Amino acid sequence: MRSTVSALALAVSLVAGAVQAQSIPETAAALRDKALAGSPAYDILESLTTEVGPRPTGSPAQKRAMEWGVAKLKALGFSNVHVEPFSKQAWTRGPESAEITGPYPQKLAILGLGGTIPTPPDGIEAPIALFHTYADMLAAPTGSLSGKIAVVTEPMVRTENGAGYGAVILMRVIGPQEAARRGAVAYLIRSLSTADDRFPHTGNMEPASIPAAALSPVDAALIDRMAARGQPVTIRLKLDSHITQNAQAWNVVGEIKGREHPEQVVVIGGHLDSWDPGTGAIDDGAGVAITTATGKLIADLPRAPRRTVRVVMFGSEETDGSGAAYAAAHKGEVANIVLGGESDLGSDRIYKLRLAPGGVADPALKGLADLLAPLKIIVDKAPADDAGADIEGLQALGAPIMTYYQDASRYFDTHHSANDVIERVDRKSLDQNVAAWAALIYTVAESDVDFRKGGK
Amino acid sequence: MRSTVSALALAVSLVAGAVQAQSIPETAAALRDKALAGSPAYDILESLTTEVGPRPTGSPAQKRAMEWGVAKLKALGFSNVHVEPFSKQAWTRGPESAEITGPYPQKLAILGLGGTIPTPPDGIEAPIALFHTYADMLAAPTGSLSGKIAVVTEPMVRTENGAGYGAVILMRVIGPQEAARRGAVAYLIRSLSTADDRFPHTGNMEPASIPAAALSPVDAALIDRMAARGQPVTIRLKLDSHITQNAQAWNVVGEIKGREHPEQVVVIGGHLDSWDPGTGAIDDGAGVAITTATGKLIADLPRAPRRTVRVVMFGSEETDGSGAAYAAAHKGEVANIVLGGESDLGSDRIYKLRLAPGGVADPALKGLADLLAPLKIIVDKAPADDAGADIEGLQALGAPIMTYYQDASRYFDTHHSANDVIERVDRKSLDQNVAAWAALIYTVAESDVDFRKGGK
Structure with a gap:
C-alpha cells in the first residue's frame, strides 16, 4: 500500500507544480508511472500509420511524413521544431513477380x-x-x-x-x-x-x-x-524499380530546451522512414512514438530539465542516410552532446540497459537500478557499444551512447514485410518502453552526470 | 503396459495376415493406432501442395491435380481408379489492386x-x-x-x-x-x-x-x-478476371472393392480443387489426404472389408459444382450407399462424431465410443445434418451421412488466403483425423450396420 500512496502523492505534487520538493529519482519515478498508466505513444503511432502509412525515402509519403512530424511535434508542445534537409539516393519499387516454371x-x-x-x-x-x-x-x-x-x-x-x-x-x-x-x-x-x-x-x-x-x-x-x-527447378523473375539521385530527405527535430544548460543536449529518436510494403509500425513508427512520447512527458513537467532534451525523427535510416547526415550537420556540437540513443527494435519490452562508460558509476545515476527494476529492466555494467544506425555517426565523433535492449523475439516475424502494421504492437509493452526512456532521459537531463568521465 | 502389449500383438497379427482371428473392433483399433503412429496423409498432402499447388477450377493446375490424383490412387493400391468428368463455369483472376486515394x-x-x-x-x-x-x-x-x-x-x-x-x-x-x-x-x-x-x-x-x-x-x-x-475516404479499385463457360472438371475416384457386398458403398472424400492464392493445404488438401490415407490403410489390410470403400477427390467444391455432379452421376446407386462423409474443415483435431439416425443404436457400432475415446472424440447421439458440400447432393437423394467435427479455431486464420500452405498443418492432428476416419470407415464397411434402419 505504501508505494501506491507514495505514487499518488507524487502525481498530485506534479500536478500542483510542487516539483521543487521532489528529488530527481522521485520525479523520474513519477514519469515512469505516468507512462505505464498510459503514454501518448500509441496515439502517435496510430496517427503516423493511419495518416501517412509506408514512407520510403524518395516517395511522396516521405514528404508527408516529414510534414506530419513537424505538425505533431508542434502540437505536442516541443520547441525549436524544424527540419534538417539532406539529399540521398532513393530506390523505388515497381511491379514484381516470380514463379516456378518447372517442373x-x-x-x-x-x-x-x-x-x-x-x-x-x-x-x-x-x-x-x-x-x-x-x-x-x-x-x-x-x-x-x-x-x-x-x-x-x-x-x-x-x-x-x-x-x-x-x-x-x-x-x-x-x-x-x-x-x-x-x-x-x-x-x-x-x-x-x-x-x-x-x-x-x-x-x-x-x-x-x-x-x-x-x-x-x-x-x-x-x-x-x-x-x-x-x-x-526453373524460375522466372521479373523486377522493376528506378533510382532517384539526390532525393530530398529530412531529419525532423523538436526540443525541450534546458533551463540551465540549454547547450548541453541529450539526443534521442527513432527513424521516420520505413520500407514500402507495410506501414512501418514496428520499424520504426514505434521508435518515433516511444521517443516522441518520452519528450512529451518531459515537456509536460512543470519546469524543463536543466539540460536540453532533443527528439529527432531520423529521415532515412533504411538507406543508411540520416545518421550520417545528422552527424555531419552536428559535428561542431558533439562535445555538448551528453548522451545519444535510438529506439529501433520495435515495440516489445525492454529488458536491459547499457550506458556509456562512467555512467553507471556516476553518483547522479545512483538510483537508476531501483528506478528501472519495477519495469523488469536490469542495468548491465558493460558499456553500450551499439546505439542504432542513426546515432553511429555521433558515436564515431565521440558522443556517449546508450542502448536499451528490447525483446526481439517477435520483431523479425514481420519486420520489413507488408505485415509490419499497428496490429503487431502491444500497447502495454510500448508504454513500458516510454516509461524506461522517460525515467532515464529525465534523470540524465536533470542531473550533472558526465558519461565521458571515467570512461575508457 | 497391458494396452501397449495388446497393441503390439495386434500389429503383429496384422502383419502376419492373421486378421480372421480379430474382431471388428480389434482391427479398427489396430488401424487407429497405426494411423496415430504415422499415417501416409502428410506425405500425400506434401506431394499435392508441392507438385501441383493452387488448383482452381478452370486452371491448367486443376488438370494437373486430376492427373496427380489418378496417379496417386493407383500408386497407393486403389482399384477402379477413374475420373468422372463434368463441366462447370470457371472464374479466373487477373491483376488486381486497390488503394485509398484520399485523405x-x-x-x-x-x-x-x-x-x-x-x-x-x-x-x-x-x-x-x-x-x-x-x-x-x-x-x-x-x-x-x-x-x-x-x-x-x-x-x-x-x-x-x-x-x-x-x-x-x-x-x-x-x-x-x-x-x-x-x-x-x-x-x-x-x-x-x-x-x-x-x-x-x-x-x-x-x-x-x-x-x-x-x-x-x-x-x-x-x-x-x-x-x-x-x-x-475515397478508394480506387481495379479488378480483372474472366469467365470460362463449360470448363472441364473431374471427380477422381478410387476404391477398395468389398469382398462380400461390392455393390454396397461407403463414400468418403475431400475436394481436390482449391482457391488460387495459397496452395490449398488446409482447404482442402488436408481432406483429400485424410480420406486417401484412410483408404490406403484399409487397402493394406490382409483382406478387403465386406463392403466397398470409395474415396472421391471432388473436383470443384469451391464453385459448388462437384457435389451436384457426383449426385447426378450416382443417383441410381443411392440405395446402395451405406454412408457418405467429407473431410473439409482443415487438419486440426476431430472432437465429435455425428452419424445418420439409427447408426449409434445399431449393435454393429456398439464398440464405437470406446474406439474413439482414446482419440478424445465423443460420439454425439444427435443425427448428423451436415456432411459437407460435396455430399449434400447424395444426402438430398436419401443417402445416410456422417460428420466428424474438427476444431476450427485456427482454420479461418488462413482459409482462402495465400497463407493456406502446408506449414499450417500439424502432423499429429492430421494423423488423429486419419485414425478416426480409418477406425470408423473400416467398422462400417466390415459390419452390416444399416443407417436407414430406425432412422427418422
Whole structure:
C-alpha cells in the first residue's frame, strides 16, 4: 500500500507544480508511472500509420511524413521544431513477380531487395542453383553459377536479442554481389524472417550487377521440397524499380530546451522512414512514438530539465542516410552532446540497459537500478557499444551512447514485410518502453552526470 | 503396459495376415493406432501442395491435380481408379489492386471475390460508404449508396465449430447483390478471417452487377481508423478476371472393392480443387489426404472389408459444382450407399462424431465410443445434418451421412488466403483425423450396420 500512496502523492505534487520538493529519482519515478498508466505513444503511432502509412525515402509519403512530424511535434508542445534537409539516393519499387516454371509451375511470393537492379522487362528465366546455407554458396567457385539463378534458403534463428538477424544479414546485404561474382544471373534468398508464413521481407543490399529478391519463408521451403525430388527447378523473375539521385530527405527535430544548460543536449529518436510494403509500425513508427512520447512527458513537467532534451525523427535510416547526415550537420556540437540513443527494435519490452562508460558509476545515476527494476529492466555494467544506425555517426565523433535492449523475439516475424502494421504492437509493452526512456532521459537531463568521465 | 502389449500383438497379427482371428473392433483399433503412429496423409498432402499447388477450377493446375490424383490412387493400391468428368463455369483472376486515394493515400491488400465482374480497365474511384456491420448496410435504403463504394468492416468471430463463419458468410455471398441494389458502384468487405494480419481471403459470391473484393483484416481496420477522423475516404479499385463457360472438371475416384457386398458403398472424400492464392493445404488438401490415407490403410489390410470403400477427390467444391455432379452421376446407386462423409474443415483435431439416425443404436457400432475415446472424440447421439458440400447432393437423394467435427479455431486464420500452405498443418492432428476416419470407415464397411434402419 505504501508505494501506491507514495505514487499518488507524487502525481498530485506534479500536478500542483510542487516539483521543487521532489528529488530527481522521485520525479523520474513519477514519469515512469505516468507512462505505464498510459503514454501518448500509441496515439502517435496510430496517427503516423493511419495518416501517412509506408514512407520510403524518395516517395511522396516521405514528404508527408516529414510534414506530419513537424505538425505533431508542434502540437505536442516541443520547441525549436524544424527540419534538417539532406539529399540521398532513393530506390523505388515497381511491379514484381516470380514463379516456378518447372517442373511444377507455381507462383512465388517475393519482394525485390532495396537497391536491386531491375530485370529485363520480360524477366529472367533460368534453372536454379540451390544452397541450403549461405556458406554453401560462398564455397561455390567463381563462375560455377553461370547462367543460374542462385537461391539460398538458409532459415533465420529466433533469438531474444536479435542475434539471429546478425547471423544471416550478409546473405542479404552482400549475397547479391557474391552470387554475381560466381556467375549467377539473379539471386534469391529466403527472407530474413522468423515466421513461417507467406510474407516476403525486403531490406537493403549493396549494389550488385544482378537482380536480387527475397522469397517468403514458405516459398523458400517449397523450392527446397521441389528440388529434393531431383528434377531441375526453373524460375522466372521479373523486377522493376528506378533510382532517384539526390532525393530530398529530412531529419525532423523538436526540443525541450534546458533551463540551465540549454547547450548541453541529450539526443534521442527513432527513424521516420520505413520500407514500402507495410506501414512501418514496428520499424520504426514505434521508435518515433516511444521517443516522441518520452519528450512529451518531459515537456509536460512543470519546469524543463536543466539540460536540453532533443527528439529527432531520423529521415532515412533504411538507406543508411540520416545518421550520417545528422552527424555531419552536428559535428561542431558533439562535445555538448551528453548522451545519444535510438529506439529501433520495435515495440516489445525492454529488458536491459547499457550506458556509456562512467555512467553507471556516476553518483547522479545512483538510483537508476531501483528506478528501472519495477519495469523488469536490469542495468548491465558493460558499456553500450551499439546505439542504432542513426546515432553511429555521433558515436564515431565521440558522443556517449546508450542502448536499451528490447525483446526481439517477435520483431523479425514481420519486420520489413507488408505485415509490419499497428496490429503487431502491444500497447502495454510500448508504454513500458516510454516509461524506461522517460525515467532515464529525465534523470540524465536533470542531473550533472558526465558519461565521458571515467570512461575508457 | 497391458494396452501397449495388446497393441503390439495386434500389429503383429496384422502383419502376419492373421486378421480372421480379430474382431471388428480389434482391427479398427489396430488401424487407429497405426494411423496415430504415422499415417501416409502428410506425405500425400506434401506431394499435392508441392507438385501441383493452387488448383482452381478452370486452371491448367486443376488438370494437373486430376492427373496427380489418378496417379496417386493407383500408386497407393486403389482399384477402379477413374475420373468422372463434368463441366462447370470457371472464374479466373487477373491483376488486381486497390488503394485509398484520399485523405491519406495508402495501398490496400485485397483479393477479388470469386465470380466478381471486372472493373473498367482504369478502375473505379469513388468515396466510400462505411458500415461497421453487414446489418447496418442492409438497413440502408435502396439507392442510398448511389455513386459510393460500399465497405463493410464487420469482423469475424473465432469459434471452435466454425459458427463464426456462418454468422458472416452472407456478407460475402449475397453482400455484392445487396450493395448493388442500394446503388453502390463497388463493394468491399473485411475478409472472413479470424486473423489480424495482412492476408486478404477470397471466396465465392453470387453473381452481382458490381465488382466486389475482400480487404485484409488490417486494411479494413485502417479504413475504420481513417474514416473516424471525419474526412471523406475515397478508394480506387481495379479488378480483372474472366469467365470460362463449360470448363472441364473431374471427380477422381478410387476404391477398395468389398469382398462380400461390392455393390454396397461407403463414400468418403475431400475436394481436390482449391482457391488460387495459397496452395490449398488446409482447404482442402488436408481432406483429400485424410480420406486417401484412410483408404490406403484399409487397402493394406490382409483382406478387403465386406463392403466397398470409395474415396472421391471432388473436383470443384469451391464453385459448388462437384457435389451436384457426383449426385447426378450416382443417383441410381443411392440405395446402395451405406454412408457418405467429407473431410473439409482443415487438419486440426476431430472432437465429435455425428452419424445418420439409427447408426449409434445399431449393435454393429456398439464398440464405437470406446474406439474413439482414446482419440478424445465423443460420439454425439444427435443425427448428423451436415456432411459437407460435396455430399449434400447424395444426402438430398436419401443417402445416410456422417460428420466428424474438427476444431476450427485456427482454420479461418488462413482459409482462402495465400497463407493456406502446408506449414499450417500439424502432423499429429492430421494423423488423429486419419485414425478416426480409418477406425470408423473400416467398422462400417466390415459390419452390416444399416443407417436407414430406425432412422427418422
